[in-house]
Amino acid sequence: MSRSREIWEWIRSIAIAVVVALLIRFFIFEFYIVEGGSMYPTLEDGYRLIVDKISYRFNEPDYGEIVIFDSRIATRPFIKRVVGLGGDTIEIRDGQVYRNGELLDEPYLKGQSDHQDYGPVKIPPGNYFLMGDFRRNSKDSRDPLVGFVAGERIMGRARLVFWPPGEARVLGSRAAAE
Numbered sequence: 001m002s003r004s005r006e007i008w009e010w011i012r013s014i015a016i017a018v019v020v021a022l023l024i025r026f027f028i029f030e031f032y033i034v035e036g037g038s039m040y041p042t043l044e045d046g047y048r049l050i051v052d053k054i055s056y057r058f059n060e061p062d063y064g065e066i067v068i069f070d071s072r073i074a075t076r077p078f079i080k081r082v083v084g085l086g087g088d089t090i091e092i093r094d095g096q097v098y099r100n101g102e103l104l105d106e107p108y109l110k111g112q113s114d115h116q117d118y119g120p121v122k123i124p125p126g127n128y129f130l131m132g133d134f135r136r137n138s139k140d141s142r143d144p145l146v147g148f149v150a151g152e153r154i155m156g157r158a159r160l161v162f163w164p165p166g167e168a169r170v171l172g173s174r175a176a177a178e
Helices: 003-027
Strands: 029-033 048-052 066-069 078-085 089-093 096-099 118-122 127-131 154-163
Touching: 029 154, 066 127, 078 089, 078 096
Parallel strands: none
Antiparallel strands: 029 048, 048 154, 066 078, 066 154, 078 127, 089 096, 089 118
């Protein structure tokens, strides 16, 4: 094989690898670094996650899932938990979240809550009500700048914590907020 043909084969192989990597990154999954404490104690500042970007093309977000979305108020996406779906009514009374009049069981909060009342509000179809797990320090759907989050703004579902290694685990149970 001639030297120029061998070089061409290398360039072609590298180009194919780059295209495949970009397709995976833009359409299937990507890495995300948690910044801030709004999802504490579930996720801490600096945790690294793998975000599934393809599953929402086939299934809508569901209660309890942790999602990444375009906040439209910051330069990077936000990470929050799905608390309400389109058509639901959300109300917060005495630090407790009620969905359609029923108190949510939220064991991931580990006893902390926000004592500021909110609502009731009805979530428009095709939108979601998202909240951080550290309610006293979370810019989420309660904030008018964030508000209800349209489905097309949700970029993916947090699936896996892979860093730090001692905290590695799979995320997201639909039963977590039911």
